[in-house]
Amino acid sequence: MNMQLRPDQGSEQGRIHLEKFTDGSSDVKAEAPLQDGEFHIFHIAFTMTDADTLTARVYVDGNDTPVIYETSTGRDSGGENKLRVGEDSSSAHLAEVDWIIWTTDSATAAKRPSALVDALPDGIGVLGAYGTDDGLILSENFDAATDGDGDNSSLFTAGYKSISSDSSKPFFNANNGASRVVVSGGALSFYNARFTLGDPTGGDKTTTADDTLTRGDIDLSQPYRISFDVITNDNADDGSGKCQLYVDNDGTSSGNSIWGGDSKIFESPVLEMAGGAPTGTVIIESDPDPESEDYVGSTTSFIQFRCDSGVEEATPITIDNLVIERQ
Numbered sequence: 001m002n003m004q005l006r007p008d009q010g011s012e013q014g015r016i017h018l019e020k021f022t023d024g025s026s027d028v029k030a031e032a033p034l035q036d037g038e039f040h041i042f043h044i045a046f047t048m049t050d051a052d053t054l055t056a057r058v059y060v061d062g063n064d065t066p067v068i069y070e071t072s073t074g075r076d077s078g079g080e081n082k083l084r085v086g087e088d089s090s091s092a093h094l095a096e097v098d099w100i101i102w103t104t105d106s107a108t109a110a111k112r113p114s115a116l117v118d119a120l121p122d123g124i125g126v127l128g129a130y131g132t133d134d135g136l137i138l139s140e141n142f143d144a145a146t147d148g149d150g151d152n153s154s155l156f157t158a159g160y161k162s163i164s165s166d167s168s169k170p171f172f173n174a175n176n177g178a179s180r181v182v183v184s185g186g187a188l189s190f191y192n193a194r195f196t197l198g199d200p201t202g203g204d205k206t207t208t209a210d211d212t213l214t215r216g217d218i219d220l221s222q223p224y225r226i227s228f229d230v231i232t233n234d235n236a237d238d239g240s241g242k243c244q245l246y247v248d249n250d251g252t253s254s255g256n257s258i259w260g261g262d263s264k265i266f267e268s269p270v271l272e273m274a275g276g277a278p279t280g281t282v283i284i285e286s287d288p289d290p291e292s293e294d295y296v297g298s299t300t301s302f303i304q305f306r307c308d309s310g311v312e313e314a315t316p317i318t319i320d321n322l323v324i325e326r327q
Contacts, residue, residue, distance in 0.1 A: 003044065003056075005034060016042075018056055022072045030067040032060060039098055039221065041128050043116075045109045062113040062129025098221075098299050099125040123164050125299065126219060135326035137218060138197070142320060143186040150174025150195065153183040163200045163217045171217065173202035175250055175304070180313070187231060191241075191316035192309045196250060199302035205251040211258040213300075214248050220297025223327040226266075226284040232318035233270065233278040241270040241310025243317065245284060247296050250304055259296045270311050285327060 002019040014035050018028040033040050043059035058068035101120060103109070108116075113129060120130050145155035151174070154160045161171040174181040177193030196202065198217035226245065235241060245266040249257035257263035266284045274280030286295045303324075307317060 003058075005032065005042070016058060016068065018058075018068065018070065021054075021056065021070060028056070028068055028070045028072075030058065032067065039096075039126065041130065043113055047106070047109055059113050062117075064112045064114050096299075098219075126222070136323070137220075137224065137326065138322070138324040140322045141186065142183055142188050142322075145183045145186075147184050148182070150178030150181040150193075155183050155188070163198070165217070166200060169200045170202070171198055172196070173199055175199070175202055175204040180316075182316070187318050187320040189232070189316040189318040190305070191307055191311040191313055194250075194252075194304055194306040196305075197303045199250060199304075201250075203250045205256070207248060207250050207257050209255050209257065209260055211248075214258060214298045214302075216248060216298075216300050216302030218297075218301050218303060218324065219299045220247060220286070220295070220301040221299045223295060224286045224297065224324060225327050226303070226322075226324050227281055228319045228322040229281050230274050230279045230317055231320050232316075233273065235270045235278065235311065235315045235317075241308055241312070242267055243270055243273055243305075243307040243311065244268075246304040246306065248298070248301050250302075252306065252308075262296045265296055270307065270317060273317070 002017075004017040004019060006015050006017060014031060014033075016030045016032045020026065021028045032042075041061050043062070045057045047055045047057075049055070052073050053071065054073065055071040056068055057066045059066050101124070116130055118130075118132055120127055142155065145160060146153055148154075150156050156170055156172050156174055156178075158168055158170045163169040163171055172195065174193065174195045176195075177190075180193035181188070181190040181195050183189075194204075200215060200217060243266075244254075244264055246254065246257065246263050247265055248259060249263040254261045254264035265286065266282075268282075271278045274282050286297065311317060
């Protein structure tokens with residue numbers, strides 16, 4: 001059997017193909033959402049009732065009605081049947097893949113999408129109709145973190161929270177000015193410092209405009225909202241400093257990112273952070289690029305917080321109740 005997703009090939013674009021599936025000679029085709037720039041979930045089940053009879057069911061985005069439901073001999077492969085992921089012929093097809101689950105369990109293969117809701121592994125990615133996902137990506141109130149700075153608070157250890165693909169790497173990193181990032185009493189204070197969320201390298205000024213891949217542990221591939229409370233901000237006397245948030249940028253220049261200058265998704269004078277006020281809730285909502293309509297972020301992004309040197313030791317800002325969620 002040879003199943004293909006064809007987003008952009010001539011007259012067949014936007015279709016799913018089971019090549020030569022019917023009696024080894026005719027294709028089975030179905031329209032599919034392959035050209036809208038969004039992620040979609042394709043659920044494919046093949047069931048063999050004997051050596052020559054194969055039933056194929058293909059579901060899209062958790063709909064219980066299959067777009068393909070066909071029983072036939074399949075394609076003669078000259079040997080055992082195979083499912084090929086990807087295309088190695090002269091007709092290349094390009095796609096970004098978030099996650100793949102493979103099972104040979106016949107009971108699972110027989111289930112419709114609605115029977116698999118909340119049955120897939122946690123943490124693999126966006127589950128859409130297969131999960132009761134409330135859109136929450138991260139919620140952190142720092143209450144469980146021990147008091148200390150970026151070198152000794154438990155917040156910056158893998159034991160507190162690790163990168164999902166590597167339990168030895170911390171999720172939070174004070175990548176510049178660790179002594180100036182302090183956890184105390186269930187809140188986080190910092191000045192003239194930077195720290196990252198979801199960067200497995202914990203790097204400092206390593207991202208560049210020439211990057212072609214992202215490396216983080218936060219899925220920002222869909223419209224998202226970041227919010228946090230500024231609970232202390234005593235910069236009234238010298239409020240010349242600014243604070244910023246970046247996506248996939250571990251430095252101080254917004255251009256040093258795969259997203260270029262758009263990597264800086266938030267910047268504000270320190271005294272106006274919370275909607276023009278020094279304290280209160282900061283809300284940052286992702287906006288699409290006006291030309292590409294893409295959002296700054298990918299399935300593997302990270303976030304950097306920064307307050308510059310204008311935010312001084314005597315007047316750090318203190319934040320709490322950090323939330324990242326899909327809009």
